[in-house]
Amino acid sequence: MGPEVIRESEKVLRAVADMDPAVDLAFDHYDWGTENYLAKGEMMPEDALDILRGYDALLFGAVGSPAVKDHVTLRHLLLKIRFGFDLYVNLRPVKLLDGVETPLRNAKQADIDMVFVREGTEGEYAGVGDRIYTGTPREVALQTAVFSRIGTERVIRWAFDLAEREGRSVTSVSKGNALSYSAVLWDEIFEEIALEFPNVSTQRLLVDAAAMFMVMEPERFGVVVASNLFADILTDLGAAIMGGMGLAPSAGLNPEGTYPSMFEPIHGSAPEIAGKGEANPIGSIWSSAQMLDYLGHPEWGAEILRSINEVLRAGAVRTPDLGGVASTEEMGDAITTALALPKMAAQL
Numbered sequence: 001m002g003p004e005v006i007r008e009s010e011k012v013l014r015a016v017a018d019m020d021p022a023v024d025l026a027f028d029h030y031d032w033g034t035e036n037y038l039a040k041g042e043m044m045p046e047d048a049l050d051i052l053r054g055y056d057a058l059l060f061g062a063v064g065s066p067a068v069k070d071h072v073t074l075r076h077l078l079l080k081i082r083f084g085f086d087l088y089v090n091l092r093p094v095k096l097l098d099g100v101e102t103p104l105r106n107a108k109q110a111d112i113d114m115v116f117v118r119e120g121t122e123g124e125y126a127g128v129g130d131r132i133y134t135g136t137p138r139e140v141a142l143q144t145a146v147f148s149r150i151g152t153e154r155v156i157r158w159a160f161d162l163a164e165r166e167g168r169s170v171t172s173v174s175k176g177n178a179l180s181y182s183a184v185l186w187d188e189i190f191e192e193i194a195l196e197f198p199n200v201s202t203q204r205l206l207v208d209a210a211a212m213f214m215v216m217e218p219e220r221f222g223v224v225v226a227s228n229l230f231a232d233i234l235t236d237l238g239a240a241i242m243g244g245m246g247l248a249p250s251a252g253l254n255p256e257g258t259y260p261s262m263f264e265p266i267h268g269s270a271p272e273i274a275g276k277g278e279a280n281p282i283g284s285i286w287s288s289a290q291m292l293d294y295l296g297h298p299e300w301g302a303e304i305l306r307s308i309n310e311v312l313r314a315g316a317v318r319t320p321d322l323g324g325v326a327s328t329e330e331m332g333d334a335i336t337t338a339l340a341l342p343k344m345a346a347q348l
Contacts, residue, residue, distance in 0.1 A: 002033065002061025002269060008281035008332030009059060009288040015336045016292065016300050023297055028055075034065035034073055034269075043077040049084045057291050058262040061284065064269035075127065082120050083127075085259035087252035088151065089158050090118035090231070091290065092266060094221075094238030094248070097282075098313035100322065102241055107218055112241055114221035115168075117159040118231030120252055122146045123182075125228040147182040147227070152189045158255060159225035160197045168222030169201040170194075173210045173230050186227065211237060235266060244321045246280025249287035251294065261294055263287040277327040280319040282308055285335055307338035 010027060017025045030051075032044035043063075045051070052058060058081070064073050081087070096102055096112035104112070126146035133139045156172070163170045172190040174183040187204060194202050203220075205213065207230045213220055214237055226234065239248035245267040252262040265283030273279055289304035311317055317334040318324025326334075 002063060003031075004061075004274070004277065004279050004328045005265060005281040005284035006059060006061040008328060008335075009284045011332050012285050012304060012336050012339060013288050013292075015339055016297075016304070019340065020297075020300065023292070023300060032077060033063045034068045037068050037072070037076075038065075043073060044080070049081070052081070052085075052260060055260045057295060058260050059284075059288065059291060060262050060264035062265065062267060062269040064271065066271055079125060079127070081262060082252055085252075085262070086121055086254050087259070087262060088119060088121045088155055089251075089253040089255055090116075090120040090228075091251040091253060092116040092118060092231070092235045092238070092248065093286075094235065094242060096242055097247065098309040099315055100243040100247070100312055102243055104215060104218065104241060107241075111219040114218070114238070115162070115223055116231050116235050116238065117155060117162065117223060117225045118235065119151065119155040119225075119227050121228075122148060122151045123228035145179075145182050145227075145229075147185050149185070149189065152186055153193065156186075156190055156193050156225055157196075159223050160193055160200055163200050163223040164197055166223075169203065170197075171210070171221055171224045172202070172204045173207050173224060173226035173234065174204070175207050175230070176204075177206060182227075190225075207234070210234060214238065214241065239266060244280065246283055246319065246321045247286070248283045249290055251287065251290040253294065261291075263291040263294075277329060278320050279328045280321050281328050281332050282312075282335075285332070303339060303342075304335070307335050310338045311335050 013025055017023045032048065037043050063077055064070065092115065094112065094114045094116065096109045102112060124145045128146055129141070129143040131139065131141050159170055174186045176183040176187045190204065211234060214234065218241060235248065239245045242248060248266045250264055250266045254261050264287055267283055270279065285304060286308060289301040293301035311334045317326045317331055319326050319328065319331050
Protein backbone atom coordinates (compact mmCIF):
# COMPACT_ATOMS: atom_id res chain seq x y z
CA MET A 1 0.00 0.00 0.00
CA GLY A 2 3.03 2.26 -0.18
CA PRO A 3 2.03 3.96 -3.46
CA GLU A 4 -1.48 4.62 -2.12
CA VAL A 5 -0.38 6.54 0.95
CA ILE A 6 2.45 8.32 -0.85
CA ARG A 7 -0.04 9.71 -3.39
CA GLU A 8 -1.97 11.36 -0.57
CA SER A 9 1.20 12.75 0.99
CA GLU A 10 2.21 14.24 -2.33
CA LYS A 11 -1.27 15.70 -2.73
CA VAL A 12 -0.95 17.52 0.59
CA LEU A 13 2.61 18.68 -0.14
CA ARG A 14 1.60 20.03 -3.55
CA ALA A 15 -1.25 21.93 -1.90
CA VAL A 16 1.25 23.54 0.48
CA ALA A 17 3.53 24.47 -2.40
CA ASP A 18 0.60 25.97 -4.30
CA MET A 19 -0.32 28.15 -1.33
CA ASP A 20 3.19 29.28 -0.42
CA PRO A 21 5.79 30.25 -3.06
CA ALA A 22 8.51 29.84 -0.43
CA VAL A 23 7.84 26.11 -0.40
CA ASP A 24 9.46 25.04 -3.66
CA LEU A 25 8.96 21.31 -4.17
CA ALA A 26 9.74 19.01 -7.07
CA PHE A 27 9.11 15.26 -7.04
CA ASP A 28 10.80 12.28 -8.67
CA HIS A 29 9.34 8.82 -8.25
CA TYR A 30 11.12 5.46 -8.02
CA ASP A 31 9.13 2.22 -8.06
CA TRP A 32 11.74 0.16 -6.22
CA GLY A 33 10.52 -2.64 -4.02
CA THR A 34 9.20 -6.16 -4.16
CA GLU A 35 7.79 -5.90 -7.69
CA ASN A 36 11.19 -4.73 -8.86
CA TYR A 37 12.76 -7.67 -7.04
CA LEU A 38 10.42 -10.19 -8.65
CA ALA A 39 11.06 -8.73 -12.09
CA LYS A 40 14.79 -7.99 -11.87
CA GLY A 41 16.13 -9.86 -8.85
CA GLU A 42 16.98 -6.69 -6.91
CA MET A 43 15.04 -4.47 -4.54
CA MET A 44 16.70 -1.40 -6.02
CA PRO A 45 19.57 -0.76 -8.44
CA GLU A 46 23.16 -1.13 -7.30
CA ASP A 47 23.69 2.61 -7.76
CA ALA A 48 20.52 3.55 -5.87
CA LEU A 49 22.32 5.49 -3.15
CA ASP A 50 24.18 7.49 -5.78
CA ILE A 51 20.85 8.28 -7.44
CA LEU A 52 19.28 9.41 -4.16
CA ARG A 53 22.27 11.24 -2.74
CA GLY A 54 21.54 14.56 -4.44
CA TYR A 55 18.01 14.98 -3.10
CA ASP A 56 17.10 17.22 -0.17
CA ALA A 57 14.74 14.65 1.35
CA LEU A 58 13.20 11.25 0.65
CA LEU A 59 9.57 10.23 1.15
CA PHE A 60 9.15 6.46 1.58
CA GLY A 61 5.87 4.56 1.53
CA ALA A 62 6.11 0.92 2.56
CA VAL A 63 7.70 -2.27 1.30
CA GLY A 64 6.97 -5.95 1.68
CA SER A 65 5.20 -8.83 0.02
CA PRO A 66 4.37 -12.43 0.91
CA ALA A 67 6.21 -13.35 -2.30
CA VAL A 68 9.58 -12.10 -0.98
CA LYS A 69 11.15 -12.98 2.36
CA ASP A 70 11.00 -10.15 4.88
CA HIS A 71 14.72 -10.05 5.57
CA VAL A 72 15.35 -9.51 1.84
CA THR A 73 12.91 -6.60 1.54
CA LEU A 74 14.20 -4.91 4.68
CA ARG A 75 17.94 -5.48 4.37
CA HIS A 76 18.23 -4.72 0.67
CA LEU A 77 16.13 -1.58 0.52
CA LEU A 78 15.10 0.24 3.67
CA LEU A 79 18.10 -0.64 5.83
CA LYS A 80 20.46 -0.09 2.93
CA ILE A 81 19.22 3.50 2.71
CA ARG A 82 19.19 4.07 6.48
CA PHE A 83 22.70 2.73 6.93
CA GLY A 84 24.12 4.13 3.71
CA PHE A 85 22.90 7.65 4.49
CA ASP A 86 23.76 7.44 8.21
CA LEU A 87 20.18 8.13 9.33
CA TYR A 88 21.06 7.61 12.94
CA VAL A 89 18.11 9.47 14.46
CA ASN A 90 14.75 7.84 13.83
CA LEU A 91 12.20 10.25 15.28
CA ARG A 92 8.81 8.72 16.12
CA PRO A 93 6.09 10.76 17.84
CA VAL A 94 3.52 8.91 19.91
CA LYS A 95 0.70 11.39 20.38
CA LEU A 96 -3.03 10.90 20.73
CA LEU A 97 -4.74 12.90 18.01
CA ASP A 98 -8.08 14.68 18.31
CA GLY A 99 -11.15 12.53 17.95
CA VAL A 100 -9.27 9.23 18.21
CA GLU A 101 -9.91 6.78 21.02
CA THR A 102 -7.02 5.10 22.76
CA PRO A 103 -7.46 1.51 23.95
CA LEU A 104 -6.06 2.63 27.31
CA ARG A 105 -9.14 2.82 29.50
CA ASN A 106 -8.16 5.65 31.84
CA ALA A 107 -5.77 7.67 29.68
CA LYS A 108 -6.55 11.23 28.64
CA GLN A 109 -5.32 12.90 25.48
CA ALA A 110 -2.73 14.90 27.43
CA ASP A 111 -1.30 11.68 28.88
CA ILE A 112 -0.20 10.33 25.50
CA ASP A 113 2.37 12.76 24.16
CA MET A 114 5.84 11.25 23.89
CA VAL A 115 8.50 11.14 21.22
CA PHE A 116 10.88 8.25 20.62
CA VAL A 117 14.43 8.83 19.45
CA ARG A 118 15.37 5.48 17.98
CA GLU A 119 19.01 4.78 17.11
CA GLY A 120 18.91 3.94 13.42
CA THR A 121 22.26 2.68 12.15
CA GLU A 122 23.64 0.01 14.47
CA GLY A 123 22.50 -1.93 17.51
CA GLU A 124 20.62 -5.14 16.91
CA TYR A 125 20.06 -4.35 13.22
CA ALA A 126 23.72 -3.99 12.33
CA GLY A 127 23.60 -7.11 10.17
CA VAL A 128 26.66 -8.74 11.71
CA GLY A 129 26.49 -12.51 12.04
CA ASP A 130 26.61 -15.82 10.24
CA ARG A 131 25.03 -19.24 9.89
CA ILE A 132 27.20 -22.29 10.01
CA TYR A 133 26.54 -26.00 9.47
CA THR A 134 23.46 -24.90 7.52
CA GLY A 135 20.88 -27.60 6.96
CA THR A 136 22.43 -30.01 9.44
CA PRO A 137 21.46 -30.87 13.03
CA ARG A 138 24.48 -28.79 14.11
CA GLU A 139 23.18 -25.61 12.45
CA VAL A 140 24.01 -22.43 14.37
CA ALA A 141 22.86 -18.85 13.74
CA LEU A 142 24.95 -16.00 15.13
CA GLN A 143 23.54 -12.44 15.30
CA THR A 144 25.78 -9.78 16.81
CA ALA A 145 24.48 -6.42 18.03
CA VAL A 146 26.88 -3.54 17.49
CA PHE A 147 26.98 -0.69 20.02
CA SER A 148 29.74 1.83 19.44
CA ARG A 149 30.56 4.70 21.76
CA ILE A 150 30.25 7.24 18.98
CA GLY A 151 26.94 5.81 17.75
CA THR A 152 25.46 5.65 21.24
CA GLU A 153 26.74 9.07 22.30
CA ARG A 154 25.42 10.95 19.31
CA VAL A 155 21.86 9.61 19.46
CA ILE A 156 21.57 10.04 23.23
CA ARG A 157 22.95 13.57 23.05
CA TRP A 158 20.48 14.39 20.26
CA ALA A 159 17.66 13.16 22.49
CA PHE A 160 18.83 15.37 25.35
CA ASP A 161 19.07 18.38 23.06
CA LEU A 162 15.49 17.77 21.93
CA ALA A 163 14.26 17.38 25.50
CA GLU A 164 16.00 20.57 26.60
CA ARG A 165 14.48 22.56 23.71
CA GLU A 166 10.98 21.27 24.37
CA GLY A 167 11.09 21.19 28.17
CA ARG A 168 10.64 17.43 28.38
CA SER A 169 12.16 14.60 30.40
CA VAL A 170 14.38 11.91 28.89
CA THR A 171 13.85 8.21 29.46
CA SER A 172 16.53 5.75 28.43
CA VAL A 173 15.33 2.24 27.61
CA SER A 174 17.76 -0.67 27.62
CA LYS A 175 18.22 -4.12 29.17
CA GLY A 176 21.34 -3.65 31.23
CA ASN A 177 20.54 -6.40 33.71
CA ALA A 178 20.78 -9.10 31.01
CA LEU A 179 22.84 -7.61 28.16
CA SER A 180 25.95 -7.09 30.22
CA TYR A 181 28.10 -5.59 27.46
CA SER A 182 26.03 -3.65 24.94
CA ALA A 183 23.30 -2.38 27.26
CA VAL A 184 25.73 -1.60 30.06
CA LEU A 185 27.74 0.56 27.65
CA TRP A 186 24.48 2.28 26.65
CA ASP A 187 23.54 2.88 30.30
CA GLU A 188 26.97 4.26 31.17
CA ILE A 189 26.96 6.67 28.25
CA PHE A 190 23.45 7.83 29.13
CA GLU A 191 24.59 8.66 32.65
CA GLU A 192 27.65 10.52 31.32
CA ILE A 193 25.62 12.67 28.95
CA ALA A 194 22.93 13.33 31.55
CA LEU A 195 25.57 15.23 33.56
CA GLU A 196 25.82 17.72 30.67
CA PHE A 197 22.10 18.52 30.98
CA PRO A 198 21.42 19.21 34.67
CA ASN A 199 18.07 20.86 33.91
CA VAL A 200 16.64 17.80 32.13
CA SER A 201 15.02 15.19 34.35
CA THR A 202 15.86 11.59 33.52
CA GLN A 203 14.88 8.02 34.19
CA ARG A 204 16.30 4.68 33.08
CA LEU A 205 13.96 1.76 32.44
CA LEU A 206 14.42 -1.82 31.39
CA VAL A 207 12.58 -2.45 28.14
CA ASP A 208 10.02 -4.75 29.73
CA ALA A 209 9.23 -2.18 32.41
CA ALA A 210 9.00 0.53 29.74
CA ALA A 211 6.38 -1.53 27.88
CA MET A 212 4.38 -1.91 31.07
CA PHE A 213 4.53 1.79 31.95
CA MET A 214 3.55 2.84 28.42
CA VAL A 215 0.25 1.05 29.08
CA MET A 216 -0.17 1.81 32.77
CA GLU A 217 1.36 5.31 33.04
CA PRO A 218 1.93 6.81 29.58
CA GLU A 219 2.07 10.28 31.08
CA ARG A 220 5.48 9.54 32.61
CA PHE A 221 7.20 9.69 29.19
CA GLY A 222 8.51 12.74 27.33
CA VAL A 223 11.50 11.99 25.11
CA VAL A 224 12.40 8.29 25.01
CA VAL A 225 15.76 7.18 23.63
CA ALA A 226 16.43 3.54 22.85
CA SER A 227 18.34 1.18 20.61
CA ASN A 228 17.22 0.12 17.17
CA LEU A 229 15.31 -3.00 18.22
CA PHE A 230 13.81 -1.82 21.49
CA ALA A 231 12.49 1.43 20.03
CA ASP A 232 11.15 -0.42 17.00
CA ILE A 233 9.08 -2.71 19.20
CA LEU A 234 7.94 -0.02 21.64
CA THR A 235 6.80 2.35 18.91
CA ASP A 236 4.51 -0.33 17.51
CA LEU A 237 3.01 -0.44 20.99
CA GLY A 238 2.92 3.35 20.85
CA ALA A 239 1.02 3.25 17.57
CA ALA A 240 -1.55 0.96 19.15
CA ILE A 241 -1.89 3.37 22.08
CA MET A 242 -2.45 6.18 19.55
CA GLY A 243 -5.32 4.25 18.01
CA GLY A 244 -3.72 2.34 15.16
CA MET A 245 -0.66 1.71 13.02
CA GLY A 246 -2.01 3.85 10.20
CA LEU A 247 -1.60 7.00 12.30
CA ALA A 248 2.07 6.75 13.23
CA PRO A 249 4.83 8.72 11.43
CA SER A 250 8.61 8.65 11.52
CA ALA A 251 11.56 10.69 10.35
CA GLY A 252 14.93 9.09 9.61
CA LEU A 253 17.35 11.96 10.13
CA ASN A 254 20.94 12.62 9.25
CA PRO A 255 21.24 15.68 11.52
CA GLU A 256 24.44 16.93 9.91
CA GLY A 257 22.80 17.10 6.49
CA THR A 258 25.59 15.10 4.86
CA TYR A 259 22.94 12.89 3.26
CA PRO A 260 19.22 13.33 2.59
CA SER A 261 16.90 12.42 5.44
CA MET A 262 13.99 10.04 4.85
CA PHE A 263 10.38 10.25 6.03
CA GLU A 264 7.96 7.34 6.24
CA PRO A 265 4.99 5.98 8.18
CA ILE A 266 6.01 3.24 10.58
CA HIS A 267 3.47 0.74 9.26
CA GLY A 268 4.48 -1.93 6.77
CA SER A 269 2.97 -2.81 3.43
CA ALA A 270 -0.19 -4.50 4.84
CA PRO A 271 -0.64 -6.77 1.80
CA GLU A 272 -4.11 -7.82 2.98
CA ILE A 273 -5.46 -4.34 2.15
CA ALA A 274 -2.96 -3.14 -0.46
CA GLY A 275 -4.69 -1.85 -3.58
CA LYS A 276 -8.13 -1.73 -1.97
CA GLY A 277 -8.11 1.97 -1.08
CA GLU A 278 -8.58 1.17 2.60
CA ALA A 279 -5.19 2.25 3.96
CA ASN A 280 -5.04 5.16 6.36
CA PRO A 281 -2.69 7.79 4.87
CA ILE A 282 -2.37 9.86 8.06
CA GLY A 283 0.93 8.28 9.13
CA SER A 284 2.40 9.11 5.75
CA ILE A 285 0.93 12.62 5.66
CA TRP A 286 2.22 13.31 9.18
CA SER A 287 5.64 12.09 8.03
CA SER A 288 5.39 14.67 5.24
CA ALA A 289 4.79 17.30 7.92
CA GLN A 290 7.99 16.15 9.60
CA MET A 291 9.73 16.54 6.24
CA LEU A 292 8.60 20.15 5.99
CA ASP A 293 9.93 20.75 9.52
CA TYR A 294 13.27 19.38 8.39
CA LEU A 295 13.29 21.45 5.19
CA GLY A 296 12.85 24.67 7.16
CA HIS A 297 9.08 25.11 7.02
CA PRO A 298 7.92 24.19 10.54
CA GLU A 299 4.89 26.46 10.24
CA TRP A 300 3.58 24.22 7.45
CA GLY A 301 4.45 21.07 9.37
CA ALA A 302 2.30 22.40 12.21
CA GLU A 303 -0.45 23.38 9.78
CA ILE A 304 -0.63 19.86 8.33
CA LEU A 305 -0.90 18.40 11.82
CA ARG A 306 -3.63 20.93 12.64
CA SER A 307 -5.53 19.83 9.53
CA ILE A 308 -5.20 16.15 10.45
CA ASN A 309 -6.58 16.89 13.91
CA GLU A 310 -9.41 18.97 12.46
CA VAL A 311 -10.54 16.16 10.15
CA LEU A 312 -10.34 13.55 12.89
CA ARG A 313 -12.14 15.79 15.37
CA ALA A 314 -15.01 16.36 12.92
CA GLY A 315 -15.34 12.59 12.49
CA ALA A 316 -17.13 12.63 9.14
CA VAL A 317 -14.18 11.12 7.27
CA ARG A 318 -12.64 8.01 8.77
CA THR A 319 -10.84 5.11 7.16
CA PRO A 320 -11.85 1.52 8.11
CA ASP A 321 -9.11 1.19 10.73
CA LEU A 322 -10.77 4.08 12.60
CA GLY A 323 -14.23 2.59 12.29
CA GLY A 324 -15.29 4.46 9.15
CA VAL A 325 -15.81 3.75 5.48
CA ALA A 326 -13.74 6.50 3.84
CA SER A 327 -11.12 5.57 1.28
CA THR A 328 -7.45 6.45 1.37
CA GLU A 329 -8.09 9.12 -1.25
CA GLU A 330 -11.07 10.59 0.60
CA MET A 331 -9.00 10.98 3.75
CA GLY A 332 -6.23 12.70 1.77
CA ASP A 333 -8.80 14.99 0.14
CA ALA A 334 -10.32 15.92 3.49
CA ILE A 335 -6.94 16.82 5.00
CA THR A 336 -6.01 18.83 1.90
CA THR A 337 -9.30 20.74 2.08
CA ALA A 338 -8.81 21.47 5.79
CA LEU A 339 -5.33 22.71 4.99
CA ALA A 340 -6.62 25.18 2.42
CA LEU A 341 -9.62 26.50 4.38
CA PRO A 342 -7.76 29.11 6.51
CA LYS A 343 -6.24 30.66 3.38
CA MET A 344 -9.57 30.64 1.58
CA ALA A 345 -11.23 32.33 4.56
CA ALA A 346 -8.50 34.99 4.66
CA GLN A 347 -9.18 35.83 1.01
CA LEU A 348 -12.89 36.42 1.58
